Amino acid sequence: MPDKVLVTSAWPYMNVTPHLGNLVGSVLSADVAARYYRLKGDDVLFVSGSDEHGTPIEVEALKRGMTPKELTEKNHAKVSILFKQWNASYDNYTSTESSVHKNFVQKTLLEIQHNGYIFEQETQMLYCEHDQRFLPDRFVEGKCPYCGAEKARGDQCDLCGKLLEPTSLVEPYCIICKNKPIVQTTKHWYIDLSKLAEPLSEYIKANQQLPANAKSFSLNWIKEGLKPRAVTRDVEWGIPAPFEGAEGKTIYVWIDAVLGYVSATIEYYKHTDQTEKWREFWLDKTAKTLYFVGKDNIPFHTIILPALLLASGQDYNLPWNVSATEFLQFKGQKASKSQRIGIWIDEALEMFPVDYWRFFLIATRPESKDTNFTWNAFAYKINADLNDTFGNFIHRTLSFINSKFNGIIPSPTKLETDDQTVLDTVKEKVEQAAKEIEAGWLQSATNTLISISRIGNQYLNTKEPWNLMKTDREKAGTIFYVVAQVVKAATVVSSPFMPQTAEQIWQTLQLPGNVCKWNEATIPIEAGHKIAKPNPLFHKVETDEAKLDEQLAEIRTKLGTLPK
Template sequence: MKIFVASAWPYVNSVPHLGNLIGSILSADVFARYARLRYGKENVLFVSGSDEHGTPIEVEAKKRNVNPKELTDQAHEYDKKLFLDIWEISYNNYTRTESEIHKTFVRNFMLKLEKYIKIEEDEIPYCEYDKIYLPDRFVKGTCPYCGFEDARGDQCDNCGRLLTPKLLINPKCVLCGRTPVFKKTKHWFFDLSAFNDKIEEWIKNSQTLPENVKSVALSWVREGLKPRSITRDNAWGIPAPFEGAEGKTIYVWFEALLGYISATIEYFKNIGKEEEWKKFWFGNDVKSYYFIGKDNIPFHAVILPAMLMASGENYVLPTVIAATEYLLYEGQKFSKSRKIGVWIDEAPQLLDIEYWRFILIRLRPEEKDTNFTWREALRIVNTELNDDIGNYANRVLSMISRYFNGEVPQIKYEKLKDEDTKFISEIKEAPKKMSELFELGKLKAGSEEILKLARNGNSYLNIRAPWNLIKNDKEEAGNVLNIAVNSLRTLSIMLYPLMPKSAEKLYNMLGFKDIEREKWDLAGELVIKSSHKINEVSVLFKKVELNENDINKKLAEIRKNLEKIRPTLLR
């Protein structure tokens, strides 16, 4: 089985914030780490890259009188360092849309779609102030169907209806706020209508696409898919390959979606196995997982599969599109201009990255918009990590060190009590339950199984009280601690996708090395035998004592310092 994992490509015109991170990048990383333990490292590929073409960057480059690539080179390297070095995102390949392999692949792929491409004159919004044609997403106005005043030119986030800029009431340019004019221009259109029935059938028959994805995608299909322009009049982008399309570029949304394939091709070319990429895109033994925000659902659940179908090749369609709802910050939307939120280069200076990874998965907005508050973030660290998991690990390991000189006692199966067999069963089932939820893209729900096992472990210790048993029946106390220390191994493996360094620390305390060699399907087995030596016991987690005033003061200082070192495009 081959597992393809992708996170939506972040646009390089700003530093991602915590909502962006959990919506795609961190979620995909947690799943990829789990998948490597479950399916084997060689069978999992995790890719993404910087989306760097399009209007906002072209405008910024004009303002600064520089080539757009000068700006995106800096921004790409800055983001890449944040993802790979700071946040420990385990991409096999984090690339960019300026990659020559990507640009060549996109142009060649587009030519395969020519059967479904037609040329039409279209009226495109044009900003006379900024002197550019505006992509659909750079026009906002009031939705004609539900009255939502912040609808985009391609879709209304409130009612989910498919829109065009011309349908908006009181349309405005998102760059300057002025009303655009509509100019006629010739464009190349991909005829989505040819795939209306096929897309609908695929969505309805899927047993793995989440309900929120199905709902949004089917609303597009039931409106009736219409041809969508795949060319733009922007200069900054991939030149359209069609005859007569000189001066046109490929719309960034079409080309960025194809980046999942080009990033795969690039990865295998870089390691000298050029044909291996096909194993992750063709065949019956491939499962593909896409981690995105809910605003990207139509592109991944309608346009991407339609393009793959239209290519005439047997590309594997998405297995799971895990689309999060929105993460709010203290009840408000993230806003750079109003300084509402925390950005991913600021966060590491406030809390340890490992804590952030756990907090964000625990707050992952899987069912509805979720509110990040500092009060809840600190509760997660101090209660869930420190009290539930860290305290349990410390209790078990300290007792083995104290009562058995650091050697795991032998288990005497003939002396097991009902409470023992019950907890053994819970240890075996915990990774299975977590796996079932992860396979559906439900990472927050899956993380509940980690806490449940730790809490069950603490309850088990309280009921069996080995500190009392040791006085009269050392063998029975040994049974309890043998079972408990095996549960810690299970916990370390389950915790690894979320907190790789902390999981490795716990795993090492247990007397093991290299947690990445573990097999997920064996995580629930009692493999630690008698006479196994544990290592020195140390504190796994620490409580965080911060108040909101201190956080806001520190954040203001961090922000001030970062403004001096962020690349020009990201300030």
């Protein structure tokens, strides 16, 4: 029986277009996993959506003189198209404005309140007298009370990762008018996380799949003492709070968004004839749920989401794995659209084909520490690994078979020990790549992919079949029979990372359908099979950083992607 695997990626805010760092940590990593599990033959559902609520949306809308709804509808449409261009294979990419999502969030919060985990109380909040509004999370900045970082937001400090309350900021100021706010009393609804500390701790300790960074961060957070977290906010844009007496208040964005993984699953099956199948992914204890996020999102997926699921009383599956990446920096700096630091996902596709970017981003994925994007690093990976190793091996192999054997996979004579060793080693590499993907070590899996083509290249260089053609054509044919099998294996392993390229090779091999199942990667292409004439897969990229920066600047002018 195939496993049921729910793959999810963090919901991007629709205040701006995502940059490459946003993409690799969530969307792209999740897509690689979803494609792999489909190749493995599992029952896979891949969901996410646009986070259209929250104060970042309101702040950006204010800057642009638009309503939040106008801004998010425009950006959701744009980002949905961009993700398709990046070949993100979502089964359902929805939004937090979906009626299914809104109803599910309100229903679930009422269940949590009924179960005794949500309470109401008056509280002190920051209020801007100039703008005559309360200042939740992103509407206020100041110094972090823990690490002293400047420009810490009212919900979280980017530097130390601590979750914050607006009133805990040192020297706070309103981000709209820059004035110092006052403290006023308001009423809010809270989820009492302290009541859930024990089951949350037990879940995290028992979860063997959680990476070390996610596990240690979460357990330390619990150890420091879980405090009640606000469920409601004094803002107009968001899901209306369903609690009695909460008129005019909306749901805090991170409570709203993390419940979207469940609602997106429900929504997907609502449009099929299997409306209740969503339960197989969320209530069947054999199902796996995989989450791909940036490290700043760890507590929302290991603490907040599990807390909500536990408090609902519905016995939902808790996250099976939360794969959290560190940050991708740009030339040593954090991405910033206002300061023109970074590369945005629409700009990237104007510069190079999508599979160049997909391969590079996963091959340099910041899995254990922050990584730094430079054009030199990009050029090296594309030119050395993708073009000279992977692309060269496949093109030289298929071109030789086409020119010297009329495009027919030659019949092997007796496979000698070194021939069989190549096939056995490649099989081991395919198995190794599978283990690495399942463990969340996607960067290592790309290295394994390149090593498969490197094995093929080394084998060809050692055997020199082009010389054997003059004296022992049959032996040369055996060598090309062997490397044809290596090409097939490399094609299957490359498919989660570079789906367009993999399909191009598959079509050249003239094998049936789309790229085959993972466990068929090393099943031989039969002798006598006819292949098509290959075309080069890649080309070398420019290595002059100044020229690439100039090209990026021209694209930004063309797209109008950055503010003046």
